[in-house]
Amino acid sequence: MNGADSLCDTLLANNVDVCFANPGTSEMHFVAALDKKPQMRCILGLFEGVVTGAADGYGRMADKPAATLLHLGPGLANGLANLHNARRAHTPMINIVGEHASYHIQYDAPLTSDIESLARPMSDWLHRIESAANVSPAAAAAIEAANQNPGGISTLILPADAAWTEAPEAIQHAKPIPATALDxxxxxxxxxxxxxxxxxxxxxxxxxxxxxxxxxxxxxxxxxxxxxxxxxxxxxxxxxxxxxxxxxxxxxxxxxxxxxxxxxxxxxxxxxxxxxxxxxxxxxxxxxxxxxxxxxxxxxxxxxxxxxxxxxxxVGADRASPITTAERNATTLPTGSLNAASVIQAIGVLSPENAIICDESVSSGRDSFKSTFGSAPHDFLQITGGAIGIGIPLATGASVACPDRKVILMQADGSGMYTPQALWTQAREQLDVVTIIFANRSYAILHNELKMVGAGEPGHNARRMLDLDHPAIDWVHMAQAAGVEAARASTLDSFIDILRSAIARKGPFLIEALI
Amino acid sequence: MNGADSLCDTLLANNVDVCFANPGTSEMHFVAALDKKPQMRCILGLFEGVVTGAADGYGRMADKPAATLLHLGPGLANGLANLHNARRAHTPMINIVGEHASYHIQYDAPLTSDIESLARPMSDWLHRIESAANVSPAAAAAIEAANQNPGGISTLILPADAAWTEAPEAIQHAKPIPATALDxxxxxxxxxxxxxxxxxxxxxxxxxxxxxxxxxxxxxxxxxxxxxxxxxxxxxxxxxxxxxxxxxxxxxxxxxxxxxxxxxxxxxxxxxxxxxxxxxxxxxxxxxxxxxxxxxxxxxxxxxxxxxxxxxxxVGADRASPITTAERNATTLPTGSLNAASVIQAIGVLSPENAIICDESVSSGRDSFKSTFGSAPHDFLQITGGAIGIGIPLATGASVACPDRKVILMQADGSGMYTPQALWTQAREQLDVVTIIFANRSYAILHNELKMVGAGEPGHNARRMLDLDHPAIDWVHMAQAAGVEAARASTLDSFIDILRSAIARKGPFLIEALI
Structure with missing residues (x-):
């Protein structure tokens, strides 16, 4: 057994059995180790922001960490924005960051960088594995740290030679960390x-x-x-x-x-x-x-x-009744024009029992929270660190954790363009996710913010930086590029029809709502 | 004049007149300042990896820095992989990273992070602006550092209050840095x-x-x-x-x-x-x-x-003749099947005089260098730091720098999926770029590397992490999603036809070559 096998076995022994991955050359021994263990579910993301965002969605819904597999400093860097969100959400997660063989680092080969400096701001726990013998203890410590209350981001740097060198057979078990007593x-x-x-x-x-x-x-x-x-x-x-x-x-x-x-x-x-x-x-x-x-x-x-x-x-409240229970809201569908409010209202009426509603609708969905108080019981997941590009990956990971639940994603178009690659993972894994794009074709939030700055009407340069038209993004083509079925709605009636059928079927579907 | 105006004026006074941008709230005063200066060309990238990769392509071809505009730590993080490539290429570049107002940082608001720790590994020069009065001197110092021989990555952290506070009118000029004498x-x-x-x-x-x-x-x-x-x-x-x-x-x-x-x-x-x-x-x-x-x-x-x-x-060679001049290679187009070699050969024959050939073809194009020795004279730009996802942004920036030259990008499909958002910038700016996707539907380089590890035939998990099929990415849809015309070639004859017409026309075009 080499260090890579030891790592894989330690993860599995500690109930970490999903690995969101985008591997590279320095991680090939770990890929080979994963390949021997069908009980580890390996899920490819075609960009590292997908990998970390999906691990976040998974961790929030599974209440246990997934592993991620990232390729050196640049691969980690690509995943940092969604790690930032996950850290703010206190999601448990184990990042495995591949690194050059330890003796090779001194030569400053092209992919060399200061991984610790990159990882530290978005990690709660960080460790560089020193040797193959250190792999299992280090991985167990990473899992312990991630599983603390609340969860945390553990980042483990795995030099290639620690992965390919012979390692002890003994597999370390992470100690359960009991909650501390209330002060x-x-x-x-x-x-x-x-x-x-x-x-x-x-x-x-x-x-x-x-x-x-x-x-x-x-x-x-x-x-x-x-x-x-x-x-x-x-x-x-x-x-x-x-x-x-x-x-x-x-x-x-x-x-x-x-x-x-x-x-x-x-x-x-x-x-x-x-x-x-x-x-x-x-x-x-x-x-x-x-x-x-x-x-x-x-x-x-x-x-x-x-x-x-x-x-x-x-306070003697143990037998008081809860006073603020939400009532099931009207099941009357909205009528009139297609806009952010009517889209949200339709989602509120049609979202099924036990759905997972993910929200990266940004400015379009600012009022969605209130209008879904009385929707069918659901879990609500949102962007936690302000780093846009979380939505499609988050919904992807939530669906991996809960394959029997419908995931509904409210996604702004500007932030959706950060990580559209996650649609491909939804298609490959046949995840039951309905993505609703709020296509306002602008960084609407920034138009508001520019007004607050007192800059007056935006001129040429401001519009060039805040508008997403010319050309408009075609989200139906985007979904189809990734193998996800999709449709565009330009009226409220057609939106409702499409949403209803998207919810009724299984598997990924995207709706571009021209609001 | 506030600090943001001072920054904008300092850039322009020092011949930095292109800004690749993806702004956020904390940069709104800078957006307002840019909006007053039509002589600054502002180019939006729908993801920060596009922004930094395009600034790299621009810097390589213009031999002067562009500015980038990035939104706090996560926005910078999204751009780091291509900054890593640019640093390895010694490309001159000025990154403006927006930051919270200085007094606001202590509250650890959701988007707060350690920007210096993130920036340092991929910057040659790094500075946090202390006040509005410091903006122009700091920007001039950033430009001096970027313009040193060879070029470098300067990163300037701009707290929002330094941008919105009244600043001195005086604009600092960067000192030209003469080359040092040869030892x-x-x-x-x-x-x-x-x-x-x-x-x-x-x-x-x-x-x-x-x-x-x-x-x-x-x-x-x-x-x-x-x-x-x-x-x-x-x-x-x-x-x-x-x-x-x-x-x-x-x-x-x-x-x-x-x-x-x-x-x-x-x-x-x-x-x-x-x-x-x-x-x-x-x-x-x-x-x-x-x-x-x-x-x-x-x-x-x-x-x-x-x-x-x-x-x-x-060595007394000042009058010797160069001995290794390349001869114009045969103008005979390849025949037979569509594969990486025949695609490269066709590009070698058809690429026009003075083209800029960008290469992120990875394993498919490993031999392209040799077979284009005798192509029409061209500039050749390649991935320098091994951080994949450079190709489409790099070609975008090169075209901004050289609007009268045809840019031809040889792009692997796996790495192309890292930053496909750059196609939208090509469409918006109507850049003259032909993107050729080598669609082998696999991380082919990693299949080779896995073999070298001695892991034998890849099993289920390895194939799930190294293959890009199931579903295949549809690059024609991907381009159309971004407003770029595109076509798919499944035979060599059709590839040659499409390439010929793509080169003959102006504006962005994508060819998916099913190799």
Whole structure:
């Protein structure tokens, strides 16, 4: 057994059995090792941003890490933007980055680069394997780190000679990392705050947004009068009809300040103090009122649903009823013109039970969250780090994790063009994903931002940088290029027809909605 | 005038008048500044790998830097792979990386990351602007660094508040950096070596591969009996019929060792000692014979054509005739089946005078260099850092620099899928680029490498990671998605017909050759 075999066996022994990959020469021994193990599912992405984005979607839905296989510094670099999103989502993930044979690095061959420097900003844990004997212990440590609460990005640099050298047979098992106990002072502080009659927001994120934890939180709110809110960006929310209805902190700075106005106490559960996505002249960076007291109920390492249980006990809310359950919304389909709102409304009505709704609709879908409160129960996955190009890969990985669930992706056209290669992976793996392109043919969000800068009407150069027309992107051709069936809708009726049939069938389908 | 205006004016005052861009919110003030200056040509890439790859192609052909505009850490990350190639090509380039307002960074908003850590491995020069007053001096310093001999990658981090704050009117001019004088001892050593009768190779790269410099080198070879060779990977070679014929060090380790066998002295002119692209078990890293003496004629900072002149003077070769001029090859078109060799042969015959031939054909085109020695005179641009996904962007940028020249791109399908978004930029800018896809529907190079690993016949997992069929990528649809006309050739006759008409017309065209 060589180091590559040792790595593959360690992954499998620790329940990591999906590898999203784009290998190169320096990873050939690992490819050979994977080839001997049919129990490892190897999924090719035709660009590394697909690989890391799919591993993110997989990790969010499977609650366990996938491995990625990336080719040296440049291959890692191509995957960094979606690693950035995954790190912000606390998704568990094990990146295997191939590297030159250790003795070869000194010669600065063309593909040589400082992999650590590239990896560090988007990794929670980073290690360069020293030798074949180090492979299994290092891989087990990477898995332990990724599986901590909340999850994290582990990056393992694998020199080619560590892969091809004879390794010990012993395979290391990752130690399960138990959640750390909730700090009793924090529990006391939160419990006291909830009883003092001041205006309190409980801000939730991470696994506090799964349906069970949300019910607990909702009982606390019912008992104490506190308001529940979710962070602006979250890894995964279990929501829809019959589940607890929770809104998010708005993206827009002014709306966010308004939403948090008057808040005297903020209790953080897996979340952080809300800050503006960008700094703007004469607008605040921190979105809560200046005198708002912040109480962090949880710290990294805590079990969030358990923390909410303890808080519910402490405030005597364990038997209160959740008050904010969403009702199934009207099943009346929208009429009128085809636009972002009517597309979202149609999705809200037609999305089936237990769907996974992925959202990279950016400006077009800013209101989609509200209009799907009462959709059939679903999981909601969103962009977490602001690095566009996550949507198609994220939906791909979510579908790999949950092959029996329909995945519906709301995708803006500008960000969709970052990683369209993921459509090919959907076609190859025959994943059950419906991609809906909001084709407004512009970086609409930037047009808004340019207005906010006070630059007046955009001129030639600004339009050349913010508009996506001339030529318009033909998304039907794009999907067909990748082997995915597709159709274009230019009226609301045709959109509804196409969406209905896309949902009724199995397998990937793309709808270009000319909004 | 704010910092963004100051930056725009400094670029223009220093003859940087093309900006390849993919902006975001934090760059809106710079977009507004660019919008006021129609003399700046702003070219949108729908993914940052397009932006940096196009700036590379532009810099190689224009011999001056373009600016790039990238959105924070993730936007930079998306452009790093092609920055890696550009750095290896010593292409002059000015990257403007937008950053949060300086006071906003402490809040770790979602898009925050360690930009320096990401930028450093792929930058020759790196600076974070401290204030609006610092913008013009910093930009001038970036331009000076990029324009040094050979060129370099300058990365300038622009915090949003430095862009929006009032700045001084004074615009800084970059100082011209004169070439450093050739080291007389190095000249003496090279000249002595060329007279001592031992087997000598002069290894050229960089601007030593422009036609004038090559003629000088060829006179030296004619006079002294030395052999000329080019590095395996080079930024740009002026070659073809009537020009000096020079071969490159082969990519394959065994062939490279063979090509350099018996070499007793190696004279470096803008080049480095040849090393293997990858380390392999039981193969050497350094490709020259163990006892070969290495003489570096030049150092960074030297003017390479001038260095060759001085060497020619020193060995009395200034009046010798170049001996290795390539003859115009047969104008007979190939017959038989459509395969990589016949595609390359057809390109060799049909490529017009003064074309720019870009090569990312990878394994399919490994022999294309030899079969185009006698093509009509052309510039040859290739992948320099091994980071695939350069081809379509590189051709795009070369065409922006040289709108009156036909650009022909030989593109492998696997690497073409990394940055197909560049086709859209070709359509929007109506660039005169013919893209030829070598559609072998596999990562063919990796199949070879897997064989070398001794893994035997690839099994299910290996084929899932190395084959690009199931489904096959439809490149005609891909081009049409981006607004580029395209056709598919499945026979040699149809390929020749399509290529001929694609060359005869103006504007972008893509040919999918089913080899």
């Amino acid at each position: 009793t002072q924090a529990l006391q502080a939160a419990s006291t705050a909830l009883g003092n009659g001041r205006k309190t927001v409980i801000l939730l994120s991470g696994k506090a947004l799964r349906s069970g934890a949300l019910e607990t939180a909702s009982r606390i709110a019912a008992k104490t009068g506190a308001r529940l809110l979710a962070q602006q960006a979250n890894s995964r929310i279990e929501r829809g009809a019959g589940r607890v209805m929770i809104d998010r902190v708005p993206f827009n700075v002014d709306l966010a300040v308004k939403a948090l106005e008057g808040t005297e106490q903020l209790i953080l559960v897996g979340s952080r103090v809300p800050v503006a996505f960008f700094g703007y002249p004469n607008k605040p960076s921190v979105l809560i009122p200046e005198n708002c007291e912040v109480i962090a109920l949880t710290q990294p390492g805590n079990d969030l649903p358990q923390a909410l249980h303890e808080l519910a006990d402490a | 007389t001892q190095a000249l003496q050593a090279a000249s002595t070596a060329l007279g001592n009768g031992r087997k000598t190779v002069i290894l050229l790269s960089g601007k030593a591969l422009r036609s004038g410099a090559l003629e000088t080198a060829s006179r030296i070879a004619a006079k002294t009996g030395a052999r000329l060779l080019a590095q395996q990977a080079n930024s740009r070679i002026e070659r073809g019929a009537g020009r000096v014929m020079i071969d490159r060090v082969p990519f394959n380790v065994d062939l490279a060792v063979k090509a350099l066998e018996g070499t007793e002295q190696l004279i470096l002119v803008g080049s480095r000692v040849p090393v293997a692209f990858f380390g392999y078990p039981n193969k050497p890293s350094v490709l020259i014979p163990e006892n070969c003496e290495v003489i570096a004629l030049t150092q960074p900072g030297n003017d390479l054509p001038q260095a060759l002149h001085e060497l020619a003077d020193a």
